[in-house]
Amino acid sequence: MTMEAEKNEDFDWKVRVFDTLSFPTLILRPDKTILSVNVNFVKRYGIPKEEVVGKTCHDFFYRSEYPCPFDLCPLATVLQTREGQTILSHVEAESAEQTWEDRVFSPILDETGQVRYIIESIRDVTRVKTMEKELSELRGFLEKAIQVSTSAIIAADMKGNILVMNRTAEEITGYTLKDTKGKISARELHPPGQAEEIMRKLRDSDIGGKGRLPCTQVNFVNSRGESIPVELSAAIIYEGDNEVATMGIFNDLREKLAQEERMRQMMARIAQAEKMASLGQLAAGVAHEINNPLTGILLYASLVLEGMAEDDPRKDDLKYVIEDANRCKGIVRNLLAYSRQTLPDKETLELNDLVEQSLLLIRDQRLFMRVEVVKRLSGQNMLVHADKNQFSQVIINLIFNAIDAMNREGTLTLRTYPSEDGRDACLEICDTGCGISEDNVLKIFDPFFTTKAIGKGTGLGLSTAYGIVKDNEGAIRVKETGEKGTTFLVTLPIYHGSAETMLI
Template identity: 30%
Template sequence: ADAAAIALTTDADTFRIAHATGPASPLRDKTFAIGDLPMGKETLSGRPARFENIFDSKDGPNPAAAYLMADPVRGVAIIPLLRRGERIGAIAVGSRAPRLFSDAEVARLETLADLLAVALANAELVETLRQAEWRFRTLFRAAPDAVLTMFESGRIREANDAVRDVLGVYSLQAIGRTLDEFAVPVERARVKRELARAFAGEAVRFEARFQREGTVHTLSLAARLLPEATPPTVLCVGRDVTTERDMRARLVETERLAAVGQLVAGVAHEVNNPLSTISAFAQLLLRDGGLSPDQRESIDVIQGETVRASQVVKDLLTFARRSESQPQPLDLNELIERTVRVSSYELGGKQIVVQTMLAPLLPCVHGDPRQLQQVILNLVTNAVQAMAADGSGTLRITSRAEGDKVVLEVADTGPGVPERARAHIFEPFFTTKSEGTGLGLSVSYGIVTAHGGSITIARTSRDGTVFRVTLPCDDDAVGETLSLASESVEPALEGVRMLFVDDEPALRSAMLAFGKLRSLAVTTAHDGNAALSFVRELEFDVVVCDLRMPGMDGPAFFDVLSRERPSLASRTIFVTGDVVGEASRLFLDSSSQPVLSKPFEFEKLEEAILGLMTQSLEAVQAW
């Protein structure tokens, strides 16, 4: 034969000349409609065909002839290619001279066609396998989670690119090492046990802590034995869930704090009311001129302890209160003292000595008291945790003014901040301690920055660490603070008619005794409804009313009073023993009436009453 060609079907209607030699070479890689060529027609028929001179065929024009005019092929034999009964193409041999191929030659060509069909099938299988392997490799390398295969010895056989984000090494560096090498020491035995369970045929899921670039991370791992793998191989998929766990813990902590805040608010109300009664009677006793020095000293102690207990409750309320940022002029020293009081029990239990060196006459800062107290508390907590390993230590808190800045420093005697951690100390979720979420310092950084200040590590060594917070002064608040401090009021309230509304019987009794001592005409009511009955029948100069009471509470009473007796409503003082919620805060802001926190000092109450009476008198005179 002078020429040969192999044609393969590409779809139901066309085929391509996959290979051609001799005079048929111009046909290579050409595509034709199956019905246009003798090869296509014989492919469809599934039967061999012979032509002594293809140009004498009565099948009509042959599109391939145009490619063969320079060196025409005349004698042709065509054998279909069959694969499991499927027609996949044909082979053709030809000669330049007219010739009719013999039956023996056709039989040999059919044998060759069978071998070629098998070879093509094998080639297609190899290509399919190659494509499948390429897809597997691509999926394996591009998987977002770390994917590893391991031998029964525990050594890593394969690792994808994501192992870099999970174990901290590149895939080639992981191969040949064991997975437990990357775990923290206390977790290595458990990692080995879990992988042994996987090699025993169990589907294993577990979490363990691993070291990565000097920090500890929590990984969630799933391992399973690959079926029919030789040698036995386990597939392991791992994901870093440290951030998820920290966020979940933070959410739980936030919900817990919210519940604690609600509990504190309720407890505060129940605690402040009896404290108010104790304080009131102690103040009344102190006004008795017949007390001996010892008796007066004892009552002073009672009064002082009442004030201290009340301050602790107020500090807890301030910390637990959840509200929007409310910037105002602040005395940073007062915030420091309040935070130390809140933390005193924990500090005493850990044998930590607290030293405060607060500058007198410290300029005010402008900020949100709750947020800045959170910063101080975070720094104190951080210092306490740093000294926890030693079981004792010294916490030193200092404040001072530097130019137009106020500086707060919190120092501890802990082991210091490791050098590698200093650049990350204010990053969220970064921590060098086994306890905590790693959010305290990052939250503090955000708060201080929002207040126009800065927070830094002033110095750190094996002898301890000093954190420094710098905040801008609020110069506008200085004159205001001094003027308030210099005011002195000498109340003169004899004969004033006061309506006192509170649900606590003991406190109402104390107020009656106070009125008798100060020559006030005091009428008491246990709720708003009872108070309205008195208002409708009697005349009063001033009303002192609790905010929260069973039945008609303070805001509801004030609303009715404003409609029926607007002038008396303008002379109303509110008292409260619990946290002021958002609704109460909006009410107090809209009413613009004075508010006293329980337990209150009688002097403060007298000043408030005198202030309202003076305003009322000035309004009448102006009218």
């Protein structure tokens, strides 16, 4: 082959390679004029090759006699650095949709190392760019959805580094995502051993399926070390078979549990009130029926006793009849007090005076022989609106119980004070007696519950007191009980009406 033929063949080969390039490509001279364009270029721009060759690139692409509008003309940089350059350009065609192009500039150097030509290939990256945009929009949307969720969401890698923590999770845990970075691991949000237990369950395919843990109640530990009950569902995120992250969605149960507890207490109060009401009716009926024959027994027995000679040997037997009948009268009195068939006669009373007067009413001073009575009455007058007789009954019942519990030997402390919020008048009756067992504490306000020997107690003292206090919008409860004794607390709302009607 001649030199000339060889040269032509070499040229043909280069042109074919140039034309096979799948991207529109052009060859530029260092003075920015277009030397040649390939077939794909002609196809892409729909302009014959002759109309392009000889123009400068900025004239062709931007119809401008000034160099290209990029801050730093890539051609100039290629000439200067003799290295390839890539720029991303946004093309706004008049009719077509917006497109994105990646323009790659590659220098061809001569033997002296100077840039002889520059090959520019134009790649349409609109699809990739659109996908990127869609992906970033989707990501933004997901981030917002996670943030606004009213359920708390936390995701962590398998080392426990927290990757995602939404606003609700930050509120519940008391940490921000920023706080946790490199400092707090997801494991520290659990009490000891719980995180491991959750992971074990997550990996157990019998519980909720592999990598899934259905709703379960657990406690988290917040930044202040408090235990927060939550309902948690969790999952492992896999890539293929590999565990890459864990995710937990949880809801704070504090309000729900508090509400359930309030409901439970309300139901217990309703049940107690119903029980008291029906037993009260029964008690009232029985007391009423027994009262009349008892009065007769006592009257006639007393008459017979009076008519007996001094030395009549049957006199003692009759005395026993009268004594027992009197005891029955006492029981009837208690039953009637418990059933409280009469309407309360409310007055404005001063609590300290009421305590003093109730103490005076306990005439049998033998009860107090070995009992030291300590009075710690508030310096502040506290007016309450209650039935005087009924409320004295409450105080007396509590004092009797206290003395019984101490087996008539110990210290009885009576304390009055206003509640912290100033709304209630409080009365504490504290003894150094035997205390009340955990089981019995639940039963002591039940009518007829007594631990005393037959004939000693009817088990109506506390249930009567409970009913009276409730009728007066107050509360009664065991404040403390144990080996050292028991403290009962009675509260009544402080009365702010006129004190003129005060009767004691």
